[in-house]
Amino acid sequence: MPPDSVVAALDIGGTKIAGALVDDSGRILVRSQDPTPAREDGETVMRAVGGVLAELAASPLWSQVTGVGIAAAGPVDVSVGTVSPVNIPGWRGFPLVERVRAAVGGMPAVLIGDGVAMAAGEHWLGAARGRDNALCMVVSTGVGGGLVLGGRVHLGPTGNAGHIGHISVELDGDPCPCGSRGCVEGIAGGPGIARRALEHGWTSGPxxxxxxxxxxxxxxxxxxVARASFERAARALAAGIAATAALVEIEIAVVGGGVAGAGDVLFTPLRRTLRDYATLAFVRDIEVVPALMGADAGLLGAAAAAFTWPD
Incomplete structure (x- = not known):
């Protein structure tokens, strides 16, 4: 049977531009993907986005599409529909929502950051499903995240709420490119883990x-040394999770991204060290679980946004 409702979803990052047609049960019906020309000018990047949309529009299902959800690397500003991704230099204050709307004939479009998209996807179909208060984290090259509060994804005024990677957990720590010091991202992101291991005597394999x-x-x-580097990363994540829980009383932390693929090497010390930081009675029972949506989290989160927050 044909789907009752369909939206288009885009997941735009520094490496790839992924697109899909998604139905209201979360089934991905059609896919498209192209590399991101991240070092080119902004118009070249937008043409690549347009190419992915054109491939989706070639599907017979396109006539059923009611809107477009866009997950983009940040910072984003959902209040005005612009993006300034750190890893796409040609886009600074780029009017992505306006340009996507123009590319799809004026159809409604909604923008969310990639961390919030992960939270939306995990809350809709994944590890945070059925939970009213959750922190969902992407731990990869960087560390991002999104919040579910009171059963709804919480955007904040510009759409960047839940960006746990830039909570400072070492007041005298290393400078962060964001301008602060000792941020979770610098310690628990992939480059930080590798740098710490190399500095303390680990050497690569053959x-x-x-x-x-x-x-x-x-x-x-x-x-x-490798174990100690992951222990340090886990402690930084635990401190950030506990701080978030103390502020907004989350009940579960969902952790995804490439670094989370380390499995027990990360999750065992993370759960253990969380007990050192989450000591108050109302944060003591936080669950920490792996994300379930994998590489499709951004697309499904973008689709969730299109279904939930139509213009």
């Missing part, structure tokens, strides 16, 4: 891989 995934493999094999 293939020269110095990524956080390689550090995770070494930690899994028992390398003490």
């Amino acid at each position: 293939d020269g891989d110095t990524s956080a995934a390689a550090v995770a493999g070494a930690a899994r094999a028992g390398h003490p």
Whole structure:
């Protein structure tokens, strides 16, 4: 049977532009994807977005599409529909919502940041489903996140609420590109994990891989420096989760992204060290669980936004 309702979803990051047609049960019906020409000028990037939309529009299902949800790397400003992704230099204050609307004939379009999109996707179909108060985190090259409060995804005035990566957990820590010091992202993001391991004596394997995934493999094999780097990352994440819980009383923290792929190397020390920070009675029972949506979290979150927050 044909789907009752369909939206188009875009997930735009520094590496790829993914698109899909999604029905109201969360089924991905059609996919399209192209590389992001992230080092090119803004118009070139927008043409790539238009190409993905054109591929989706070629589907017979396009006639049923009622709106477009856009998940984009940030910072974003949903109040005016603009994006300024750190990893797409050609887009600074770029009017993405306006340009997407023009590309789809004036159809309604809604913008959310990629961390909030992950939260929306996990709350709709994933590990936060049925939970009224949750923090959903993307731990990868950077660390982002989104909040579910009172059963609804919480955007904040500009759409950046829940950006846990820039909570400071080391007051005298290393400077962060954001201008602060000791941010969660600098410690728990993939580059921070790898840098700390290399600085303390870990060396890459025969293939020269110095990524956080390689550090995770070494930690899994028992390398003490690699394990210590993940312990430090876990402690930074635990401090950020506990701080968030103290402010807004979340009941669950959902952790996804490439670094979360380390599995127990990350989650075991994270759950253990969270007990050191989440000590008040109302935050003591926070669950920490892996995300379930994987690489489709952004697309499904964008689709959730289009269904939930139509213009």
